[in-house]
Amino acid sequence: MGGKLMRAVQYESYGGGATVLKPITATDVAEEVLEIGAEAKKFRPGDKVVAVFSHFVGGGLAEFTVAKESARPPEVSPEEAAGLPIAGLTALQALTGPAGVFLHGGPTADAARPKNILVTAASGGVGHYAVQLAKLGNAHVTATCGARNLDFVKSLGADEVLDYRTPEGTALRSPSGKKYDAVIHCSMSAIPWSTFKPCLSEGGKVIDLTPGPRSMCTFVFQKLTFSRKLLVPLLMTPRADNLEVLVRLVKEGRLRTKIDSLHPLTRVEDGWAKSLGGHATGKLIIQP
Numbered sequence: 508m509g510g511k512l513m514r515a516v517q518y519e520s521y522g523g524g525a526t527v528l529k530p531i532t533a534t535d536v537a538e539e540v541l542e543i544g545a546e547a548k549k550f551r552p553g554d555k556v557v558a559v560f561s562h563f564v565g566g567g568l569a570e571f572t573v574a575k576e577s578a579r580p581p582e583v584s585p586e587e588a589a590g591l592p593i594a595g596l597t598a599l600q601a602l603t604g605p606a607g608v609f610l611h612g613g614p615t616a617d618a619a620r621p622k623n624i625l626v627t628a629a630s631g632g633v634g635h636y637a638v639q640l641a642k643l644g645n646a647h648v649t650a651t652c653g654a655r656n657l658d659f660v661k662s663l664g665a666d667e668v669l670d671y672r673t674p675e676g677t678a679l680r681s682p683s684g685k686k687y688d689a690v691i692h693c694s695m696s697a698i699p700w701s702t703f704k705p706c707l708s709e710g711g712k713v714i715d716l717t718p719g720p721r722s723m724c725t726f727v728f729q730k731l732t733f734s735r736k737l738l739v740p741l742l743m744t745p746r747a748d749n750l751e752v753l754v755r756l757v758k759e760g761r762l763r764t765k766i767d768s769l770h771p772l773t774r775v776e777d778g779w780a781k782s783l784g785g786h787a788t789g790k791l792i793i794q795p
């Protein structure tokens with residue numbers, strides 16, 4: 508893959524200064540096939556594609572790269588596609604896995620009871636996809652974000668939006684009194700279980716996208732005590748079929764990538780610094 512390669516910036520850790528900085532492993536890329544290997548059957552040079560690399564290897568911050576890719580229809584721009592892999596797949600797998608939401612068109616979409624979903628940090632990369640996908644799954648969506656993004660998150664389809672710096676936002680309380688069947692917990696803030704628990708329905712789950720030792724202990728304790736309300740750690744698994752679903756939704760105009768800002772490859776550190784700050788709205792894209 509090569510030429511005008513677009514990359515989305517995605518990090519493993521935020522804040523805390525240089526001691527927590529990890530090697531840069533850009534994982535999400537989108538552009539077109541330049542050459543194919545002898546065994547390649549699915550693609551030809553010139554085909555538009557989107558690809559995701561392993562977190563451990565990275566390799567996306569380059570003008571040319573070797574990847575296993577998924578097709579990208581010409582209607583889906585490389586910038587939009589580059590935002591999708593890690594953030595979109597994480598949102599999709601959290602919702603359609605432990606949260607039990609079925610996207611419209613899925614086998615039980617209409618039969619299933621609409622779920623009450625809370626998305627924390629709904630203005631971020633994962634969160635903004637989670638709100639849109641949850642609405643496609645006919646869920647009632649409550650979301651948290653900063654005051655500057657209230658209108659943006661509403662425009663994604665959220666039914667209720669809370670400013671996370673207000674007492675209601677800190678308590679995660681649904682303005683209409685809903686109890687959440689699932690929380691897609693995208694915020695990097697350490698929210699204690701005692702805050703989540705009273706907001707959950709019987710059998711409600713908090714899907715923790717940034718699991719640390721504390722949440723793993725909570726998870727094990729809850730399992731051992733047969734708790735009905737659960738904290739569920741989730742690590743996304745790259746899957747081509749899931750990525751194809753996301754690309755198709757973008758092509759159909761039912762999912763969009765909010766681009767926070769575009770940064771040239773020669774100034775990649777600017778995009779990196781912005782992401783490390785933890786205040787992006789949507790995705791940061793690096794351009795050639």
Ligand SMILES: NC(=O)c1ccc[n+]([C@@H]2O[C@H](COP(=O)([O-])OP(=O)(O)OC[C@H]3O[C@@H](n4cnc5c(N)ncnc54)[C@H](OP(=O)(O)O)[C@@H]3O)[C@@H](O)[C@H]2O)c1
Nearest residue numbers: 628630631632633653671696716717741742743785786787
């Ligand atoms: N488990 C996995 O496989 C997986 C995959 C991808 C990502 N992740 C994790 O998922 C988390 C989210 O990643 P991301 O890329 O979506 O983050 P992000 O884009 O950096 O999120 C930034 C957004 O979060 C908002 N925000 C910050 N603190 C908040 C709070 N306490 N409450 C509500 N909103 C808040 C910010 O709003 P303001 O600017 O207004 O503060 C900003 O718009 C990260 O911890 C990441 O490591 C996990």
